[in-house]
Amino acid sequence: MADENLVDKTATDIGEPTVSEPGMPQLDFTTWDNQIFWLVMALIATYFILSRVALPRIGGVLAERQGTISNDIAAAEDLKAKAVDAEAAYDKALVDARSEAGRIVAEAKAEIQADLNVAIAKADEEIAAKSAESEKAIAEIRAGALESVKEVAKDTAKEIVAAMGGKADAKTVNAAVTARMKG
Amino acid sequence: MAGDAKGGDELVFKPMDQFKVEPFFGSGDVAWYTISNATVWMALAVLCIFALLVLGSSKRSIVPSRIQSIAELAYGFIHKMVEDICGKEGLKYFPYIMTLFMFIVFSNFLGLIPTAFTPTSHIAVTVIMAMAVFLTVTILGFVKHGAGFLSVFWISSAPLALRPILALIEVISYFVRPVSHSIRLAGNMMAGHAVIKVFAAFAPLVLISTGIGLVVTPLSIIAITAIYALEVLVSFIQAYVFTILTCVYLKDALHPHH
Incomplete structure (x- = not known):
């Protein structure tokens, strides 16, 4: 209090009633020892807090996070490689399956074609046999028919000659009919 | 407020009173062991550092909380600065540089609280830190x-x-380093706070003279706001400058060959 009064008095003497004591408190060297002492205490305290606890811990957390991130990235790359492998395997399996299917289809086609060829050949053979048989039968029938016509013609000619009142010589008539039919 | 008019009819300009070192409890002389306002605000800075860096990181989360993110950001910021400027071998001194940075940045920011005391606005404080850096480096x-x-x-x-x-110029500049290193920080902090106080002294003018006060009072309040915003920036930038200069000086000690 006494100091304040003194200061006020001095200030009044100087003629600046409302301005505090002149000069900067920074240059009041009587307070330097106090500030320096407590500053050193504060800095030492801060240093120990930082170097013993805070910085190792934060550094550890950062390193751990970095490790986790790189591990995760490595794992992700691993999984990606696996996925690519799986896709390649799948594609290969697909291609294999396609070629296998193609092969099976071709085989089946060839088998069917072979079977078909055999069946066609057999059928052709049968048809040929049947038609040969038929031709033979037709030829027989035709031959039979020709014979019968000759018989009928001879008999008819004899009957006609007899009916006309002639005396039919069987041999002559027959010869005449044969000659005519050869006609 | 410095602007509180004692007589009620005039403005009071005491821009430097905020820098007075006084006993925190009671009154009297300030001895070296006295708990002064400087002591209290330095202790608060240390407590804030503890809260941010130790309590903030106590969970050691892989996915950090907000406060742990800030702690990691501060760590990474200074760690990268030391590594970029001093190289790998400079990292041995990272805790010292981190100590300086954290103490300065918290002193500066706590000093921005109205009625607070700013330890870093005192040459006593900055000279000790600058001399410590200078002697260590040399x-x-x-x-x-x-x-x-x-x-x-x-x-x-x-x-x-x-x-x-x-060589002569280099020697001179080498010995001027601790001076500029300390005055730069203290001067910046002091100037900003003093300017805010000067504008604050103009603020109650409307109570004394209504006519001109209607113009001056809003202007000075706007000016306080603007200077305060600038001071927030300066608080960080000066801590950053002090730290980066420390790194640069340390680089000279580790690699003296240009």
């Missing part, structure tokens, strides 16, 4: 390189004729 340079540390003054890339002159 001793470290000689311990690591012996007389070879003197090559920091001998610019081998300059023409031979110029080298003695440059």
Whole structure:
């Protein structure tokens, strides 16, 4: 209090009633020892807090996070490689399956074609046999028919000659009919 | 407020009173052991550092909480600065540089609280820190390189004729370093706070003279706001500058050859 009064008095003497004591408190060297002492205490305290606890811990957390991130990235790359492998395997399996299917289809086609060829050949053979048989039968029938016509013609000619009142010589008539039919 | 008019009819300008070091409890002289306002605000800075870096990181989460993110950001910021400027071997001194940065940045920001005391606005504080850096760097340079540390003054890339002159300039600038290093921080912090206080002294003018006060009072309040925003920036930038200069000086000690 006494100091304040003194200061006020001095200030009044100087003629600046409302301005505090002149000069900067920074240059009041009587307070330097106090500030320096407590500053050193504060800095030492801060240093120990930082170097013993805070910085190792934060550094550890950062390193751990970095490790986790790189591990995760490595794992992700691993999984990606696996996925690519799986896709390649799948594609290969697909291609294999396609070629296998193609092969099976071709085989089946060839088998069917072979079977078909055999069946066609057999059928052709049968048809040929049947038609040969038929031709033979037709030829027989035709031959039979020709014979019968000759018989009928001879008999008819004899009957006609007899009916006309002639005396039919069987041999002559027959010869005449044969000659005519050869006609 | 410094602007509280004692007589009620005039403005009071006491922009420097906020820098007075006084006993925190009671009154009287300030001895070296006294718990002063400087002590309290330094202790608060240490507590804030503890809260941010120790309590904030106590969970050691892989996915960090907000406060742990800030702690990691501060760690990464200074760690990268030290590594970029001093190289890998500089990382041994990372805790010291981190100590300086955290203490300065918290002192600066806590000092922005109205009625707070700013330890870093005092030359006593900044000179001790700057001298600590200067002595550490100089001793470290000689311990690591012996007389070879003197090559920091001998610019081998300059023409031979110029080298003695440059060496003289280098020596002078080397010894000016702790001065500029400390005055820069204290001066910036002091100037900003003093300017805010000056504008604050104009703010109650409307109570005294309504006519001109209607113009001056809003203007001074706007000015306080603007200067305060600037001071927030300065608080960080000056802590950053102090730290990066420390790194640069440390680099000289570790690699004196240009």
